[in-house]
Amino acid sequence: MEARLAWRLFKRELSQGQLLLIILAITLAVMSVTGLARVSDRLQIAINGQASKFIAADRIINSPVEIDPQILVQAKELGLQQVSSMQFNSMAYANDEFQLITVRAVAQGYPLKGTIELDTGPARGLPELGSIWYETRLGGILSYPESLELGNSEFTLTREIARLPDAGFNPFASSPVVLMRIEDVAKTGIIQPGSRVTYLYQFAGDSAVLKQFENQVKPLLNNSQRWVDVQSGDSPIAEAVKRAERFLLLASLLGIALACAAIGIAAQRYCQRHFDVVAMLKTFGASRKQIRILFGLHLLLVTLLGVVFGIIAGLALDAVITSYLPESIAAYGAPLARPVLLGVATGLISAFMFSAYPLLRLLAIPPLRVLQRQLEGLQFGMWLHLLLSLAAMALLGYLYSNSIALTMTVVAGVLLLGVLLSLFGFALIRAGHSVGMKTTNPFQLALAGLRRRARQNAIQLVGFSAALVLLLTIIALRQDLLNEWQKQLPEQSPNYFLVNIAPDEAAPLNDYFAKHDVKATDIYPVIRGRLTQINGETLISSEQSRNGDPGRVGISRELNLTWRNSLPENNEIVAGEFNLDDYDVSVESEVAERLELQLGDTLTYMIDNQELTVTVKSFRAVHWETLQPNFFMIFSEKALAPFAYTSMASFHLPESKRHLIIELIQDFPTVSIIDVGAMVAQLRQIIDQVSLSLTLVLVLVLAASSLVLVAQTEAGMATRQRELAVLRTFGASGSLLRWSTGLEFALLGAIAGFMAVVVAEFTLYLLKTQVFELNVYMHWPWWALAPIAGAIIVAALGTWRCRALLQQSCSQLLKARA
Incomplete structure (x- = not known):
């Protein structure tokens, strides 16, 4: 009722x-x-989906060794697209010159997302067997040879690469990139037991399936293997x-x-x-x-x-x-x-x-x-x-x-x-x-x-x-x-980086920029050094820590160090003061947190087989997303004065002045030029x-x-x-x-x-x-x-x-x- x-x-x-x-x-x-x-x-x-083009896939497994084949079987059973590639460094020889290069060896299907940009436009397919596509600046360094020797084999240089979709952005990694078929790697004889190789396994597919795959695979990865997506920080737009x-x-x-x-x-x-x-x-x-x-x-x-x-x-x-x-x-x-x-x-x-x-x-x-x-x-x-x-x-x-x-x-x-x-x-x-x-x-x-x-x-x-x-x-x-x-990306964001600038080239470069009305950042000195001690305590590597060795974990690689008399753009002091005395250092805040640093701690570096001890004066928040030179550690000029250095800078060049690049290469042949214009456009x-x-x-x-x-x-x-x-x-x-x-x-x-x-x-x-x-x-x-x-x-x-x-x-x- x-x-x-x-x-x-x-x-x-x-x-x-x-x-x-x-x-x-x-x-x-x-x-x-x-x-x-x-x-x-x-x-x-x-x-x-658009951001995934920066890593050429939806997800990546980055590993120093080949992963368990069963993981690839799981991906196939779930219906995911997949492709494998390798990355390693080697010396190339051409025209009686040697050059350190970064080799990207990829399988058919690469890239899963995005496109390979050649000097003539988007690429279709991959290099033929026995041939190599090369980064434009490699041709300039080696005087544009028709072929180069890589390990035990000789390869034909066929096309110039403007940009790979997953090239990332690291102006300090100045070795030119070449792209080859993964099937050609074996005949070079370069990869031997103990060789330093990065294996990249790229996947693409439905987001729900990728999540299911992630839940299955992540527990199987060890500490040296990484699960990467567009939010992992490897992409410049992660944040x-x-x-x-x-x-x-x-x-x-x-x-x-x-x-x-x-x-x-x-x-x-x-x-x-x-x-x-x-x-x-x-x-x-x-x-x-x-x-x-x-x-x-x-x-x-x-x-x-x-x-x-x-x-x-x-x-x-x-x-x-x-x-x-x-x-x-x-x-x-x-x-x-x-x-x-x-x-x-x-x-x-x-x-x-x-x-x-x-x-x-x-x-x-x-x-x-x-x-x-x-x-x-x-x-x-x-x-x-x-x-x-x-x-x-x-x-x-x-x-x-x-x-x-x-x-x-x-x-x-x-x-x-x-x-x-x-x-x-x-x-x-x-x-x-x-x-x-x-x-x-x-x-x-x-x-x-x-x-x-x-x-x-x-x-x-x-x-x-x-x-x-x-x-x-x-x-x-x-x-x-x-x-x-x-x-992060104002209208005149830098679209070129200059690295390996010799000390005596800094003033001529500044004059060159002023003469042609080119907007450039400051020229930053760059010195390589390794952090070895905190407050007198010797640091151990992450690998040693995983093996059970006692001690405080440091940074298991060399750092790029610089000096500045004033706070750089896109940096903010979050603790302490930046006005550095003779032997002070300013540390990026996330690194400081990871190393558990406090203001007043002493840090010891090994630079050119010499020890340098400095005191932590401040912590900085750094906007890494900006295409500007940024550093984990900034010192006073006096602290780094005894050490040899090169410099780096970035600048914006409008399309109407692109012809100046050729002139810049001719006037400063030892300076390496990195074109990030394609990345800026994609960003x-x-x-x-x-x-x-x-x-x-x-x-x-x-x-x-x-x-x-x-x-x-x-x-x-x-x-x-x-x-x-x-x-x-x-x-x-x-x-x-x-x-x-x-x-x-x-x-x-x-x-x-x-x-x-x-x-x-x-x-x-x-x-x-x-x-x-x-x-x-x-x-x-x-x-x-x-x-x-x-x-x-x-x-x-x-x-x-x-x-x-x-x-x-x-x-x-x-x-x-x-």
Whole structure:
């Protein structure tokens, strides 16, 4: 019987439009989550897909020895594409000259992602057996021979390489690269037992399958083998990709928060509309169990309808946005199951947990309300409502992001928002008590309205401010991330590096740059040295540590050291001072953390068979993503003065001046030139796509925030309708009511804007320090602009929604039902 009555009630209210608000709220919730999840998944997959071209695959196993063949069998069984390659150094001989080169020996199918760029354009295929493709500068060094000897074999030089997709970026590795077929390696006789070789096993395929493969393979790798992806730090855009993914996750989490706010508002309004219905049912003898079943089924039907509409709208939203995306992004598919399941879970979990307390209030309505309409039954238990609401938001947030830091940051911001607005907002409204009793003008009438609806307005402030907080947070983070990436790659980023600059060539080079108006960085001296002791304690290598040898682990390779009298660009002091004395050193912060260094520690280096001991004076944060010379250790000039050095620099050369490269090679034949222009172009492409992604997500959050504001405005219409009827009865004019209504909403919006800035600054502090690692600063213009914008937006929405009520006569208002 209850089910039949619930269905009849559902059909009646659906036909009368009384369910529109809650269905719209649930539809908004599911649409926001489904649409944002699918769009952000697509953008995330596209960004990673484009970024994977920097490593020529989706995943790589980097190993000093050949891996277990069973791993390759597993990859094949999972349907992954795979290709193997080798990398080693050797001496090449041509035209009576020897040259150290880096050999890349690759198998058919390389590269899995990206393309090999030749001097004539993108390559098709690989070198023929017995031939080699070579880096342009090798030809210049060896006077462009037709062939070269490598080990026991001679190879024909056929094509010039402009760039390999997975060449990486290390200006200190100055040996030219050659590309050959892996089948030709054996006949060179170079690879012998004990030879230093890097084996690269590259894989590509579906992200879910790759994750499954990773879970199977990673436990099988030893300490000398590495699992590499675009976020491993080997890619110059690793940090940009990580931050973009975190931003997309955050945007979707904020979408969930918006959805929860909309459902909470709608659920409260839904239950308020049925207070009289429950009182009537109890008067006619309905039991508490019957009423619980009746409204439980009714709410379930409403929720299911909202979920269905929300999923359809979310998928339509994704289709519309995808149609406007660049083809390079739209081509990437996104999984359908996860966004749909997340949308369903959002609708069901949030509808239940946000409706629990309003439903308890509804069930507790006494029958006497039939006679005394001010009775509302249950008036306590808000702590339960808050607990359930936060639990729902945290559960959905973690299910989506799998990130405790992101989820708890959003929950902390929401909790602060609720506390501040419930207390401080209520106090601000109550402060207008004495003025609000005088209703001789619109402003005083607006204050009176704020006071009469103090509790309801405090709740409305939460909804208005939540939307504004989310907007401010997304706008600020998007701008900060874009600014950060622009710093990494400004318009005139260096596209060439010079290495092996002799000391007597530094001044002529600077003159050459000045003469041709070429923008160049400073020339940095480079000295090779090995860190051997910390505070007098001899360091051991990682391999010795793995073998069980006691001692402190150091850095198992030579370091590139430099001196500077001033702090370089893209470096920030995080501890200590940079003004170096004669025997001080400034250490990069991550290296300092890994070596467990403290300010004042002594470091001993071995340079040219001589010991140098210096004191740690400062720690620096270095932006490695910038294409500028950067170093782990920076010394004073006096400390490194006894040692021989070469130098390096980078410069930007526009396309119109590319001819200067030939002249530069002729004037400075011993200087090695590294062209990173192709890498810069590829980096810019990735950053442009990330920027587009952030903009799209911002638009989605803007739309969702606007809908929440509309839902919040709708929630108070019934009470306002009754008050307008009373005021009309006592002779209030239409203009007075219009102005007072607009001013009341404007005051609410101004308070909401002010509180939104407070919470947004707090949330941004947590996000920047705990998640995105960005600089923290105050957004001072917000403190004036947000209250003004809040007042204008909320006043416009409120006046627009009330326009029909304000145009009705006293009799029409009294006849209409809330």
